[in-house]
Amino acid sequence: MVEKVLTGLSTLRAGATDATVVRPDRAQTKSAVSTSTANRKRARSRSKMASGVGGWVLYLILPVVIVAAWALYGTFGGSQSYAMATPQQIVQATVEYAASGELWLNIAVSIARVLEGFLVALAAAAVLGVGAGVSHRFERAIDLIMQILRPIPGIAWIPLAIIWFGIGENSKVYIIFIGAFFPMFVNIVDGIKGIDKRYFELGEAYEIPKWRFIRQVVVPAALPQILTGIRLGLSGAWICVVAAEMIGATSGVGFMLSDGRSMSRPDVVILAMLIIGVIGKLMDDFVQWQRRRIVNWL
Amino acid sequence: MADMTDSIIDIRNLTKTFHTDDGDVEALHDVTLSLPRGGFTSIIGPSGCGKSTLLRIIGGLDTDYDGTALMNGEPIDGPGRDKGFVFQDHRLLPWFSVRDNIRFALPDDRKNDDDYIQEYIDLVGLTGFEKSLPKQLSGGMAQRVAIARALANRPKILLLDEPFGALDAITKIKLQDQLLRIWQAEHITMVIVTHDIDEAVYLGQTVVVMKPHPGEIKRVEHVDLGVPRKRVGEAFNRAKDAIYTEFFA
Numbered sequence: 001m002v003e004k005v006l007t008g009l010s011t012l013r014a015g016a017t018d019a020t021v022v023r024p025d026r027a028q029t030k031s032a033v034s035t036s037t038a039n040r041k042r043a044r045s046r047s048k049m050a051s052g053v054g055g056w057v058l059y060l061i062l063p064v065v066i067v068a069a070w071a072l073y074g075t076f077g078g079s080q081s082y083a084m085a086t087p088q089q090i091v092q093a094t095v096e097y098a099a100s101g102e103l104w105l106n107i108a109v110s111i112a113r114v115l116e117g118f119l120v121a122l123a124a125a126a127v128l129g130v131g132a133g134v135s136h137r138f139e140r141a142i143d144l145i146m147q148i149l150r151p152i153p154g155i156a157w158i159p160l161a162i163i164w165f166g167i168g169e170n171s172k173v174y175i176i177f178i179g180a181f182f183p184m185f186v187n188i189v190d191g192i193k194g195i196d197k198r199y200f201e202l203g204e205a206y207e208i209p210k211w212r213f214i215r216q217v218v219v220p221a222a223l224p225q226i227l228t229g230i231r232l233g234l235s236g237a238w239i240c241v242v243a244a245e246m247i248g249a250t251s252g253v254g255f256m257l258s259d260g261r262s263m264s265r266p267d268v269v270i271l272a273m274l275i276i277g278v279i280g281k282l283m284d285d286f287v288q289w290q291r292r293r294i295v296n297w298l
Numbered sequence: 299m300a301d302m303t304d305s306i307i308d309i310r311n312l313t314k315t316f317h318t319d320d321g322d323v324e325a326l327h328d329v330t331l332s333l334p335r336g337g338f339t340s341i342i343g344p345s346g347c348g349k350s351t352l353l354r355i356i357g358g359l360d361t362d363y364d365g366t367a368l369m370n371g372e373p374i375d376g377p378g379r380d381k382g383f384v385f386q387d388h389r390l391l392p393w394f395s396v397r398d399n400i401r402f403a404l405p406d407d408r409k410n411d412d413d414y415i416q417e418y419i420d421l422v423g424l425t426g427f428e429k430s431l432p433k434q435l436s437g438g439m440a441q442r443v444a445i446a447r448a449l450a451n452r453p454k455i456l457l458l459d460e461p462f463g464a465l466d467a468i469t470k471i472k473l474q475d476q477l478l479r480i481w482q483a484e485h486i487t488m489v490i491v492t493h494d495i496d497e498a499v500y501l502g503q504t505v506v507v508m509k510p511h512p513g514e515i516k517r518v519e520h521v522d523l524g525v526p527r528k529r530v531g532e533a534f535n536r537a538k539d540a541i542y543t544e545f546f547a
Binding site: 198199201202204205206207208209216217220295296297298 | 357359376377378379381383385387389391392393394402403405406431432433447451
């Protein structure tokens with residue numbers, strides 16, 4: 001009887017061991033996947049918390065309080081209307097400029113200038129940056145001049161740009177080019193030079209043809225940093241367009257800013273500043289969104 | 299005249315020196331070793347014994363040495379698809395799915411054959427994960443993709459450099475069994491570098507024990523655990539003891 005139970009037990013155990021021998025493979029794979037799904041879910045729920053109703057309240061509360069305090073101070077505090085505008089006046093200015101079409105024209109002109117200078121800078125940075133990232137000799141040859149030109153801000157180029165190109169479009173595009181080029185150049189070079197050297201060994205071990213290697217390894221590996229460069233380049237271009245338009249322009253957001261000062265209208269000045277800030281943020285959001293969409297493997 | 303025994307790799311009087319700022323370091327000293335075709339060889343030794351360097355030379359990733367290293371009687375003058383290499387890190391491309399990682403390593407005439415790629419995904423037991431990105435895989439699964447990537451190139455020899463070193467004990471044991479199964483099914487020569495004595499004895503028919511400063515072969519042990527292999531029992535323990543003695547003597 002006891003013997004029978006023991007045999008039964010041992011077959012049972014044998015069966016159990018068998019099952020654990022067969023199953024873990026699947027179970028392990030599944031659990032590995034479910035862990036990563038769980039992590040993703042948790043990450044998603046965290047981002048949901050940040051973007052849910054509570055998150056939006058948290059996001060907006062500080063600006064709303066500041067604007068409310070500002071409006072109250074403007075209404076009852078009695079600041080001088082030629083020195084400081086109230087939020088109400090800024091809203092009125094917005095309506096006025098939007099109705100006349102000036103608001104949209106200035107925004108469109110500035111964005112067009114930024115895109116022009118930015119795209120030229122991107123093309124130049126791509127050619128020189130990939131060259132310097134791939135060839136050590138080429139990098140050495142241009143390094144000194146790049147390092148000396150890089151710290152010179154776009155604004156410092158304004159006098160020379162006006163001497164060279166006059167006060168027309170070309171001088172503005174040139175200044176925007178300067179503001180956008182260096183962040184992109186530096187990040188493209190670093191992105192390519194920083195590629196994990198072990199990938200090159202992998203390419204050798206599998207006899208990957210050079211063009212396939214550049215397309216499928218070098219470009220994607222450097223892409224996160226290239227996109228960081230593009231983000232910095234675009235914000236650099238936006239900062240420079242405002243600076244360039246404050247001097248010798250008849251349209252654009254920067255012109256609106258200096259025009260508001262010469263008309264002694266602080267509401268227009270502040271409106272122009274807010275437009276610069278909001279558009280800068282939206283452009284940055286756009287690049288960040290594209291970056292998350294393209295670089296989906298990190 | 300070559301050896302009469304059928305060996306795929308022949309290394310004779312191989313010496314490898316690294317030139318560093320602090321002077322020359324002899325990583326391998328006068329190593330002579332033949333690997334039988336179709337066999338499973340383990341190379342084991344403490345760190346600094348040159349075992350990985352030796353594997354890299356066999357794989358053609360390091361061609362700067364004195365002496366002779368032959369594969370099928372021809373000097374090994376570089377890496378290539380006939381020598382599959384599995385690195386310690388899985389080295390998958392993070393932007394490619396499992397399927398595209400295998401595709402990436404294939405020659406042009408094979409790289410668009412999804413059915414062919416699928417065979418190797420199935421072989422390492424990752425059916426259903428074709429579209430997963432490396433970040434969605436566990437360490438063990440990623441290393442299996444790396445093995446599939448190497449095997450899909452139909453190498454004559456598969457070289458594994460501490461492939462399971464970073465994995466937990468349970469996963470490691472499962473992958474060792476899977477590797478043995480593939481070895482038996484594909485009739486491929488395999489060489490594994492490890493610092494785990496159990497792993498060396500369990501996998502290798504031949505265990506090459508190395509010692510450091512300078513890297514030399516201390517002993518070559520033949521292990522017969524039968525088919526299928528067992529991790530317990532007299533034969534396993536005897537082989538293990540022999541290697542322990544070599545290590546700590």
